[in-house]
Amino acid sequence: MSKAKIINFEVSSADLNAVFDQKTVLVTGGTGSFGRAFVRSVLERCTPRKVIVYSRDEQKQFDMAQHPAFADYAKTLRFFIGDVRDYDRLEMALREVDYVIHAAALKHVPAAEYNPMECIKTNVHGAENLAMAAIRTGVQKVIALSTDKAVNPVNLYGASKLASDKIFVAANSLSGDHGPRFAVARYGNVIGSRGSIVPFFREIIANGAKQLPITDPEMTRFWITLGQGVSFVFSCLQMMKRGEIFVPKIPSMAVVDLARVLAPDLPHETIGIRPGEKLHEVLVTEDDARNTIELPDRFVIRPTLYPDWASGYHEEERPLRDGYRYASNNNPHFLDSEGMKYLLKESELS
Template sequence: MSVGRFTGENTDWSIFNGKSVLVTGGTGSFGRKFVRTLLDQALPRRVVIFSRDELKQYEMDHDFQSHPNYSCLRFFIGDVRDINRLVMAFRDVDIVIHAAALKHVPIAEANPFECIRTNVVGAENVVTACLKTDVQKVVALSTDKAASPLNLYGASKLASDKIFVAGNNMSGANGPRFCVVRYGNVLGSRGSVIPLFRKMIKDGASDLPITDERMTRFWITLAQGVSFVVSSLSLMDGGEIFIPKIPSMQMVDLTVALAPGVPRRIVGIRPGEKLHEVMITQDDARNTFELNDRFIIEPSLVFWDRSHVKTKGVPVADGFYYTSENNPDTLDAAGLTGMLREAGLFDEDGQNGTHR
């Protein structure tokens, strides 16, 4: 594996000019960042925020009213569990970014029916609604937890990934094209450990909880995650799973970066939690190609034909796998501080990880 890193630089947002774009789960961390950047960088015809929380829609609407391109925003209350509502929302939509999901690992373990209804049935509904309307392209957000899943959240996202890949087999020659992006933990997003640790430090915690000192995780900034989705949209033919080359880090080093000198307290691994995250399994490697800044897992279904693909990646070696433990691109405390600064999550007075 060549050592490269996805940076998000030179992302082409012009693909959205004149297009109608819909984001499921659009009031979440990803959705808000995506929409803000989309309005800054492109001239879409219409941008639809599809979500089920009216308060978050109200707050987002208020936050965006001063933007020069605010007039193209539309807010649509709905749930991905409701196929009829999705079909109604997808009318006259060209591009769908599917970000809606239940993502909290322990909560999904304790509430499996709800996780399945949103992450699996919801994925089926999105694909079905696209097939019933004139949607052209769909990018579904996944997670490293979907590769060799240990927890229900990861298993539900693996099922979702399979549904979106197979959607290309159902869409025919002229129907919508579906792809998946898979990446790791997002710095500073809602539910991320970094805001949690920063709050604990601010509140005067005498130590920070660590589940296991051996634990490693992939890390990506929110802006990079958004750019990766857009760049994958430009590269897609339909059926691919795109995986960025991003750094990983030991969780103990993360606590050193956030709070030098603060002791650690080992609390044990939570239900469904892994020591190390996986992006590409050895079995995936048979269909995996490497580019400078990403990997692409191509589908094995009969609809796939390499003769028409845009990307000319190099096949990975037999037995290849990509995990947060074997990743050649690792972060130390200084490297994490640099990513936090790049993401706007670092204050020069040392309050790194706080939101502004």
């Protein structure tokens, strides 16, 4: 796949600043991979009134504040230690906030299976806390990050994110005509994010592995760079109305092909699909397709109870055909080795 077919979802700096100019934005999970990239982009490209990082780990906040990319923005950048499980602290942090990007989550599949109640407290109760606090404090817009694992989930992490998505879509019914607007941005694997397969492969290669473990030679995944993910969320915040689930058109790749790109001379060991893992991921199901419109660069899943909330985005928008399924194995945009090398380079991982 050539790089020309990779959509970057870029929003111009002028349009972006029109959204964030003199606005206050809070990012839950703001010290994570996405949060840091999002905050950095807002600070460098816009003139916000304030950017608030809301997270639990004071050491990560300290390290972020001292990092050269953020050190010059001390007057604009604020850090709140807090947990989305703590409603009172969350409501306090949301006072005078205009936009919220909800990136906080417990996302490691095995950890969620072993600690189910902790996963639910953060991913489900945390979503409920954020929705209610946003309504009560008068936030304007909330974008919640989701995952392809929330679609037809087979593990607790995916199920908890599905519940979270439902909460944020339904929150529009609670906020009324003049309250906050809520939407969801749902996409696939972020190349190079913590806990993902690229750092895993690179680590075992660096440690002298004689072969790479492959769960299944047929396994496929959706792929998106961190920069694409940030730009996609920017564009969602710009165009959202209420209750949508935005799904980007992003490429797929076979996991075995990724292994060949990273270590072309190493053999593979098939170890079998792990518990809670799928052979292929899905971003739009056949059932969702009946209520989904297609735009040039994305799909928009409209809220089931109020589909009229979400329409009129683009002159080329059109409904999906019956039975359409957007999955990592039937994706018309499939990466070859050169396409993956390009994305790895874009992610600064090559």
